[in-house]
Amino acid sequence: MSALLEVSGLVAGYGAVQVLQGLDLTVNEGEVAVILGANGAGKTTTMRAISGMINRSGTINFAGNDISHTPAHEIVALGIAQVPQGRGTFTDLSVEDNLRAGAYTRSGESAAGIDADMREWYDIFPRLHERRAQKAGSLSGGEQQMLAISRALMSKPRLLLCDEPSLGLAPIITQELFAILGRLNTERGLSILVVEQNANLAVQIAHSVFVLETGSIVASGTAEEIAGNDSVRKAYLGY
């Protein structure tokens, strides 16, 4: 199993406030990794540091390249797509334009390839097809989350970063969402790094789990190992 993303000694924060204090984590090719952590532990900061949205130091190796100094818009082209917290929908753009926006980095390709991918997402999420001409801001929260994932995957990434995908969604929609993420991983071999408060659902599709406390990883292991760790299980899985 080769490492797709290797982060070590990651330090990042906002202005004078340092949130991440030397974080290490690895996502293997074709696996789902989950970051668990309380509010304020630095989960979103970790995601934003990897995707280049904030200043960071340390090493971030992705598919053999060090991307710790690469600007955000170039990281997308290298194969990392992020669904930000709050979904990051282009609310004033139509659903279809949101998907085209996702394919922005695929410049060398024919329009036919992009259209074919778009149809594929419409097949997976028929609601998006029904509403393709509507402004994306008029979609429900669940539909926007489906759109956000489709949009991110339109860039054909090797690694998908998902920041709190269940935020603000009904429990049944959240279950559906994780079933889809699981299928993307098993059927397409997509590697996923997901940050999630809803730990039970996330751990079900995870190969490896990282526990984040005040800016560094305090425990990590396979999903089974973490579920077997009493203190972590009590704190994050709640049973």
Place this chain on the structure above:
Amino acid sequence: MGHLLQYILNGLSKGSIYALIALGLVVIYRGTAHLNFAQGEMALFATFGAWWINDHGVPLWISIALAAIFAFVGGGVIEFGLIRPAGKKSPFAVIVVTIGLFQAMNSLSGLLFENAGTGLPFGSLFPNKPDDFWRISGSTVWRYQNIGVLVTVLVITGLLFALFQKTKIGLAMRMVANNPDSAKLSGVSVSRILMLSWALSAAIGAVGGGLVAGVNTNVNLATMFGVFLLASAAATLGGLDSPLGAIVGGLSLGVVESLVQNYPKDWPASDYIGADTAVAVAFLIILVVLLVKPAGLFGSSRVERV
């Protein structure tokens, strides 16, 4: 009421120029939420440039096109060299810089072009002899000049909408306008798009300046001031981030101005209402619209269903 159509036709032509300058303001505002106070004076400088090129024997239309290209480059340079560094400090710094640019562009024009204060003769862009008009009915005529200005603005607007809606670079501009963070996460270089917005806006302004000077057959240091005032009002009326709003806002302000300027002449009260009342009435309408709809007629109030 016999003159109503005539006044509306005249107003549409003048309003289309406000609309064009307002469009330039909107193109910049959408990217960064900055109001470019120098929009009018940058256009003025470009118009003096067009005059200078024309003065060297180049046809007027080509001179304006060359000035627009020059403005395109200049707008990009201004964004890169002045606006971007100021924006890193604070949004207020950008406001101060654009006010400084307003002053600088005007002074530079006065410095470089002799007699700029009193005015330089500018050719008419369209046939403008006394009988160059299309008679619609009775005494109502549509002057070729007014048709030409309106059509030019509509063509530029159409091209701009095609750029926004049909091209990849237009998609990127709409992405940045709507959600800069997500645009970045989709692979768009936001800073490059902002530079392009300034470049595009300056080029639009250059054409607008050429149209104003063509109508006045003169360009002087005060040419763009009143136009900019009404254009910024038009952009506010339409909603600062809406290109459609800029067009509707500009055209309606032009018509209102024309009606208020001309109608009192038909009334006995004409001794008491001067032509300057037009601007006051225009701003009164804006005040009322903004009280009812603070985001402007077509502006997005950024409400999002969660």
